[in-house]
Amino acid sequence: MARLSSYQHLPRSLPEREGIQSRRILKLLSAFEEEGFELHSLMIAVNGRVIAECHNQPYGPEYPHILHSLTKCFTNTAVGIAYSKGLLHLEDRVIDYFPDDLPENPGENLQKMRILDLITMRSGQSRGIGGNEWRPLKSSWVKAYFQNPVDCEPGSKYVYSSGNSYILSAIVQKVTGKTAYEYLQEHFIPQVGMRDFTWQRSPEGICSGGNGISLCIEDILKLAQVYLQKGWWDGKSIISEEWVDMALGNREMVPQRKKEDPPYHFHWTQLGPHTWAVSGMFGQQAIIIPPLQMAIAVTGVTAGSSHIPAELASKILVEPTLEEGFCTEVDNRQQILQRKCLSMTLLHQADSVEGHLNFAPGRYVYQVAESPDRITQVALEFTKDQLIFSMTDDRGTHFVPCGLNRWVRGATSITGSYLHHQYQPDIVSTVAAAWWSAPDTLSMEWRYPEMAFCDFLTLRFSGEEIWMDRRVNVNSEATSRPTVVGRLE
Numbered sequence: 013m014a015r016l017s018s019y020q021h022l023p024r025s026l027p028e029r030e031g032i033q034s035r036r037i038l039k040l041l042s043a044f045e046e047e048g049f050e051l052h053s054l055m056i057a058v059n060g061r062v063i064a065e066c067h068n069q070p071y072g073p074e075y076p077h078i079l080h081s082l083t084k085c086f087t088n089t090a091v092g093i094a095y096s097k098g099l100l101h102l103e104d105r106v107i108d109y110f111p112d113d114l115p116e117n118p119g120e121n122l123q124k125m126r127i128l129d130l131i132t133m134r135s136g137q138s139r140g141i142g143g144n145e146w147r148p149l150k151s152s153w154v155k156a157y158f159q160n161p162v163d164c165e166p167g168s169k170y171v172y173s174s175g176n177s178y179i180l181s182a183i184v185q186k187v188t189g190k191t192a193y194e195y196l197q198e199h200f201i202p203q204v205g206m207r208d209f210t211w212q213r214s215p216e217g218i219c220s221g222g223n224g225i226s227l228c229i230e231d232i233l234k235l236a237q238v239y240l241q242k243g244w245w246d247g248k249s250i251i252s253e254e255w256v257d258m259a260l261g262n263r264e265m266v267p268q269r270k271k272e273d274p275p276y277h278f279h280w281t282q283l284g285p286h287t288w289a290v291s292g293m294f295g296q297q298a299i300i301i302p303p304l305q306m307a308i309a310v311t312g313v314t315a316g317s318s319h320i321p322a323e324l325a326s327k328i329l330v331e332p333t334l335e336e337g338f339c340t341e342v343d344n345r346q347q348i349l350q351r352k353c354l355s356m357t358l359l360h361q362a363d364s365v366e367g368h369l370n371f372a373p374g375r376y377v378y379q380v381a382e383s384p385d386r387i388t389q390v391a392l393e394f395t396k397d398q399l400i401f402s403m404t405d406d407r408g409t410h411f412v413p414c415g416l417n418r419w420v421r422g423a424t425s426i427t428g429s430y431l432h433h434q435y436q437p438d439i440v441s442t443v444a445a446a447w448w449s450a451p452d453t454l455s456m457e458w459r460y461p462e463m464a465f466c467d468f469l470t471l472r473f474s475g476e477e478i479w480m481d482r483r484v485n486v487n488s489e490a491t492s493r494p495t496v497v498g499r500l501e
């Protein structure tokens with residue numbers, strides 16, 4: 013959890029004071045629900061002042077949230093600062109930075125690959141590389157990247173790949189002698205007033221580039237605000253205006269762009285005539301709307317397009333405001349919006365059915381004979397109003413504290429990479445509840461305020477045996493695990 017004691021918050025204001033109608037923000041919140049987008053946190057600023065802030069409990073401003081590919085904007089920023097200082101050039105050949113990591117006979121296409129091709133997702137590789145593919149990889153990610161065939165001429169074909177962003181991160185480290193995170197710590201993070209954050213590294217000690225950052229919602233908003241202000245912050249140029257123009261596509265850098273290609277520039281996508289966004293899997297977004305001087309930060313979950321927040325904001329906030337003009341007339345919706353933002357919660361009532369099994373206080377251990385997830389033991393420790401679930405596998409024994417018929421906060425090391433897009437933090441915050449959903453079935457819900465994922469566990473009891481099923485709300489791979497059968501010790 014991030015410390016807030018010395019943190020410099022953005023100034024606060026009210027929607028109508030900055031010309032935005034509260035009723036439109038209320039409509040946006042309703043649209044999220046209608047589209048099946050589970051909102052975790054939302055923060056909107058106009059003219060550099062926060063006009064709306066919503067946190068759907070248990071998510072909150074103090075929890076850094078995994079950004080997934082929104083991370084790429086930080087890689088883009090590190091490259092942009094190095095570019096502004098003359099440490100690299102967009103026409104530089106990629107192979108010149110990695111003479112010891114290339115295949116024995118680099119092909120003609122690989123030899124033509126430039127930094128510009130990486131940052132616009134036109135490397136020439138026809139297969140994209142996702143973070144879930146590389147996170148379990150213990151060997152060199154750089155060498156793995158260059159083993160991927162370069163089938164097309166670089167610059168000619170758009171193929172989204174987190175591998176490209178990793179190589180950009182590696183180039184920043186080559187030219188600066190610092191990781192991309194360390195470089196931003198020197199030239200960006202303190203200047204913008206962000207909290208320090210974490211950024212996962214590869215086995216080679218290089219920031220993962222395409223993903224791996226966890227950030228609090230207000231700092232996502234600050235990132236958007238920097239690009240909205242063309243690289244300026246508090247009267248100082250943090251990123252050059254030239255770089256921001258290229259990143260947003262105001263200065264076109266892809267002469268061979270095809271009609272079917274997405275309007276993707278330097279990790280920013282233009283979604284409509286007035287809206288730009290940088291997006292992460294499952295719905296994390298930083299959004300800017302220059303005509304309204306508006307910046308938006310969103311964390312949440314969707315199984316659909318990660319662009320949903322920006323598309324809805326454009327439709328509900330941007331287009332009507334531009335058509336009708338700014339409005340400063342205050343009505344009761346301002347108070348309604350404030351009350352709604354303070355009362356949002358995803359923690360449902362966790363009530364047990366009548367007539368369920370009754371376990372006396374104590375610890376119950378179930379041995380697992382066979383499991384593809386290498387689970388050897390499941391244990392339940394009951395008290396009057398709490399259950400501590402534990403699971404032993406090849407990583408050790410992991411505990412998840414759950415409230416019985418209520419929610420409790422805790423932390424866990426539970427194995428979850430196979431359900432969580434191959435993310436496996438050493439320890440992660442939890443808010444969890446357990447209840448009897450049927451007389452013989454104990455259900456649990458584990459929410460992770462620092463991630464998009466939510467696990468659902470059911471234990472069905474029959475005599476001395478249990479059947480355990482575990483699933484997740486979203487994942488890039490399977491969303492459920494094979495049933496585990498255990499027998500009371």
